[in-house]
Amino acid sequence: MKRAMQAVRISGFGSAEDVLEYADVPVPRPPGKGEVLVRLRATSVNPIDCRRRGGYGRALLRLRGIGGFPQILGSDISGEVVAVGPGVSELQAGDAVFGAKSPSIHGTYAQYCLVKAAEVVRKPASLSFAEAAALPYAFLSAWAGLTDAGFRAEAATGRRVFLQGGTGGTGVVTLQVCRALGAHVAVTAGPQGIDLCRRLGANEVFDYRTQDFSRHLDRYDFAICLADQSEEAKMISILRPGPGTGYATLVHPLMSLVDAKGLLRGGIQAVRIFLRERSSQKRHRRAYAWSLFRPDRAALELLAELAEKGTVQAVIDRAYPLSAMAEAHEYSESGRAKGKIVIEIE
Incomplete structure (x- = not known):
């Protein structure tokens, strides 16, 4: 596996143009117990990402030990499992998955991401990676x-x-x-x-x-x-x-x-x-x-079931490459988006 990956990180709080940095960073460590390593094919920009970039929630996040720098923002996961950690039996390398990870300084604006196996499920075959990234x-x-x-x-x-x-x-x-x-x-x-x-x-x-x-x-x-x-x-x-x-x-x-x-x-x-x-x-x-976001595997499985049936569809307003993250954040902050802003990852 490669030792470096492309990611977008911040080294301080500020505007999208000032602090979002597209850079080569180390690939995450191998997955530990109950974890999987995912090769991301898409993620999304959520309003909370823009607010966190500006410093929102910094006090409580620091208290939870996830307030340091540099940070990689992002929560939505859509990609392929490349490695599984000890104790993971429901997923294996090659599985296409989607889900959303808990807040951390190692988010999903990157080519690879470590995530708890319980926070992802198999991606519905009816959804593209971009569509799957728009939902969780x-x-x-x-x-x-x-x-x-x-x-x-x-x-x-x-x-x-x-x-x-x-x-x-x-x-x-x-x-x-x-x-x-x-x-x-x-x-x-x-x-x-x-x-x-x-x-x-x-x-x-x-x-x-x-x-x-x-x-x-x-x-x-x-x-x-x-x-x-x-x-x-x-x-x-x-x-x-x-x-x-x-x-x-x-x-x-x-x-x-x-x-x-x-x-x-x-x-x-x-x-x-x-x-x-x-x-x-x-x-x-x-x-x-x-209320706040919280992982919920049963709810994620319900979402996957409804998406597979076609009763829930992704609504994507715009898609950007990872390298255009600043533009994607600025569009999110404009308030004009109808549906999700998706980031496609090569």
């Missing part, structure tokens, strides 16, 4: 919110789900999964994304610029915030009271407060806000959650 991190992030709010795949039929932000990378895949499981789904979108959401199966689509969804929706089971926490009260207002219903947000202030005020003061303020809001919803017997 976005879906698993939203799935964490859905399950924290009380949503269950086996009981999804007929449940009413509201997704704020239907055309982002997270929204387009989550909308499709919820519909495939039998849920009734309402979403918000910009004027250029309304037709896309309808094509993907949304039952109701609201133009966030001209329509107030809270005036039209009522007695929903779940509301998931994917874009703008300032609308939290509106999202909660459309929920019915009672058990089996809930709200979750992926854009909560935990990391921002800790970054701004330090682990102690920021953490205490975040806990106070969270407990106040959770207590308020508990009176209505509703779940309330601040």
Whole structure:
């Protein structure tokens, strides 16, 4: 195996143009127990990558021992297993896999990546490597919110789900999964994304610029915030009271407060806000959650099954080579993408 690989890394926080460096770096060590080494063929740019590049979450990541430099960002995995570590029996060299890895300083903006075997599954043959790279991190992030709010795949039929932000990378895949499981789904979108959401199966689509969804929706089971926490009260207002219903947000202030005020003061303020809001919803017997991406093999296998059936499709806005990562980040930060920004790796 080669001793060097091409990757994009950062050696400090800053703008895409200033800190993203395309360079030759060492290939990761051989896989250890429970790990696999993957030759990546594609990955994606998620908004969290751009925020981490700018320093978002640095305090909590440093506390977890993953805040040093240089860093290779990226989470989505799509490629081929080239080596397996001890104890790995479900995968072997040559398997095409996809998935998403936990945050680290050794991410997926590279030709090779070490990953826990439990964080990848076999790639559906119906998906290209680029298409497979568009799905896992976005879906698993939203799935964490859905399950924290009380949503269950086996009981999804007929449940009413509201997704704020239907055309982002997270929204387009989550909308499709919820519909495939039998849920009734309402979403918000910009004027250029309304037709896309309808094509993907949304039952109701609201133009966030001209329509107030809270005036039209009522007695929903779940509301998931994917874009703008300032609308939290509106999202909660459309929920019915009672058990089996809930709200979750992926854009909560935990990391921002800790970054701004330090682990102690920021953490205490975040806990106070969270407990106040959770207590308020508990009176209505509703779940309330601040959610983060987390690996979930069962959810990843569900995604693979639905993709293989063709009921979930990748929505790719643009694809870039690894060497054009700065341009890809800038496009992500423009907010114009409808679907995912994919990085193809030679």
